[in-house]
Amino acid sequence: MSPSSRLMRFLGACSLLLSCSLLAAAPGFLPVPTGATGLVGDGIAAFLPKGLDPAHLPASLALVKPTTLRGALPDRWSVRPVFSADQQHFRAFVPTTADVDLYGTGEVTGPLRRNGQTITLWNTDNYGYSKDDGRNLYQSHPWVLGLRKDGTAFGVLFDSTWRAQLSCADGITFTSEGPAMPVLVIDRESPEAVLKGLGELTGTMDLPPRWSLGYQQCRWSYHPDSRVRAIADGFRAHHIPCDVIWMDIDYMDGFRVFTFRKDEFPDPAGLNGYLHQRGFKGIWMIDPGVKVDPAYSVYASGRKQGVFVQTATGQEADGDVWPGPSAFPDFTRPETRAWWSALYGDFMAKGVDGVWNDMNEPAVFNAASYTLPEDARHRGGGALAPGPHLQYHNVFGMLMAAASRDGILAANPGKRPFVLTRANFLGGQRYAATWTGDNESKEAHLALSIPMSETLGLSGQPFNGPDLGGFGGKAAPELWARWVGFGAFFPFCRGHAIRGSNDKEPWAFGESTEKAARLALERRYRLLPYFYTLFREASKTGLPVMRPLFLADPKNPAYRAEEQAFLLGGDLLVVPRWAKCQALPDWREVSLVAGDLAEPNQASLRLRPGAIVPLGRVIQSTTEESLDPLTLLVCPDAAGRAEGWLYEDAGDGFGYQKGDYLLTHYQAQRRNGKLEVDIVSSEGQRPRPKRRVLVEVVGVGGVERIEGNSGL
Secondary structure, three states: OOOOHHHHHHHHHHHHHHHHHHHOOOOOOOOOOOEEOOOOOOOOEEEEOOOOOOOOOOOOOOOOOOOOOOOOOOOOOOOEEEEOOOOEEEEEEEEOOOOOOOOOOOOOOOOOOOOOOOEEEOOOOOOHOOOOHHHHHOEEEEEEEEEEOOOOOOEEOOOOOOEHHHHHHHHOOEOOOOOOOOOEEEEEEEEEHHHHHHHHHHHOOOOOHHHHOEEOOOOOOOOHHHHHHHHHHHHHHHHOOEEEEEOOOOHEEOOOOOOOOOOOOHHHHHHHHHHHHHHOEEEEOOOEEEEEOOOOHHHHHHHHHEOOOEOOOOEEOOOEOOEEEEEOEEEEEHHHHHHHOOOHHHHOOOOOOOOEEEOOOOOOOOOOOOOOOOOOOOOOOOOOOOEEEHHHHHHHHHHHHHHHHHHHHHHHOOOOOOOEOOOOEEEEHHHEEEEEOOOOOOOOHHHHHHHHHHHHHHOOOOEOEEEEEEOOOOOOOOHHOOOOOOOOHOOEEOOOOOOOOOOOOOHHHHHHHHHHHHHHHHHHHHOOHHHHHHHHHHHHHOOEEEEEEHHHHOHHHHHHOOOOOOEEEEEEEEEOOOOOOOOOOOOOOOOOOOOOOOOOOOOOEEEEOOOEEEOOOOOOOOOOOOOOOEEEEOOOOOOOOEHHHHHHHHOOHHHHHHHOOOEEEEEEEEEEEEEEEEEEEEEOOOOOOOOEEEEEEEOOOOEEEOOOOOOO
């Protein structure tokens, strides 16, 4: 950006601040002066209201390290919050111009572009997104990304866990029911650079086990254990790729967490062994509500150690969930988190591969608020101060996921832990993957699933996706086929169904839908090397795996509101067959498996000119070797050049942290009418496998197939 452009932006911001100071101090709100300010990183600034001591800030649960002012704020810094307060609220207002497009705000319904939208940050069990018109869901992300007309971008992070309202109407307004808090602003040359800055502040996800990128099948519930075996056998019999079968609450003894009902799941270790022998992993649900039952060892030990949330008067804060009256661990206490983590030892010893933390807003059935009372007591400990539920409600699920992750890792120290959580908070990608909660089998939620997942990715959570086909209600075969046709390319890829609904396995709808599902999932499995490379990038940078189209060209206004087509990384464009897109880049359509272009439910996949994408062969699960042969899908640009990367490691464990990985940078160039593909660099100590390499060149006239050499 030129110096004159910076000056004009700064002068415009000064005018906005002057005119908006009165707006921020709305009726009943009085201005609060800005106190300490300064840079905390490259292009990252912190703003503290007067009265907050920069040397003694409250512990942040969103940030990976304390906010430390390192340098003076440049005079021309343009994005500055204005603070105000009334008797019950603290407000931070960030003025914006009309040509700024706003994104982020976490798990939300509604459009990708958030201008004019207002949500409540209060994690809520919201079946079908029906409560409060879906304006508050299961997670809270106090974060907004702004994209300017010139393609530069900024992000605003409000570092508060208290219940709040976040509005993107007439600027950005964060109104909290808690005390004054820091506001952090990232201002950089592009939205990608801002998202990397968010990763610097809130951390990035760890590299997940490779099997978690495969297709996964779930139902409330598959029981008894013979039904689980039948589902696994069904996938193999129908030759439909799948890596994971999920166990919902009905495996438990009276919904007591960390137990198994003896009549239907008498041998969970044997069941997990059966799955493992057939190339599956088993993921089992653990909720936070602990049944109030003195004869139940988990409750008895928790009560003895005083681990549960208390009422305002110091009693146990019980509420009804699936087991009936239940107590809720106070995860703000280090002692409670250690107690919870230790419960996973015996549980994981039965061959459990991953854990699903559900109902952890926490949901409470017999309360008008659907959760614990606002004045319930969390006693804190370590860096966390004691506080009411109003302060810690939004991070209950994140703290639970962190404790679960610690317990799983302690039980299986040689394996990468996998946790899926329903409730979460900004920064929670450090502990768990997520899904978009209890959607329904209807057209509106099919379309909504794309901007919901994109928005989570823009809010720091790359590993997310919806329940394919819809969780609630009856799924029509045509709906399920259309949904899996593009849903196979979400980062988290799981089919799910509520109890009482029709069967929603891929073969349950008839031959036509089964064919659509098989093709879609075979395409995903061919793309697993590319997916895994993108997840490695996400773990390093914080960039989303699934991206909105505007990241392909931030200066193009035609892409700003596109929410039906989406990107996988920077090189693949996914266009659902039903999508009605206003403008798309001129990329080249590719076929990954025979018949995929002719099947009407399959999304159109388009490759960026200048890209090389690695492909594996079709496999039924990630337990099979997929990279022999390795296929390099090459799409030369107008100059005849292309490049791409492939990341490889063991797929599980932590050897990659000590160098046991291979990151290969490929380049292609046409020379004398012939395309040559070379390795220009590699990283890591993992030996290059001896394998066949095929090169498929995607050109205007079609695909040219070239036998590569083992040196690639």
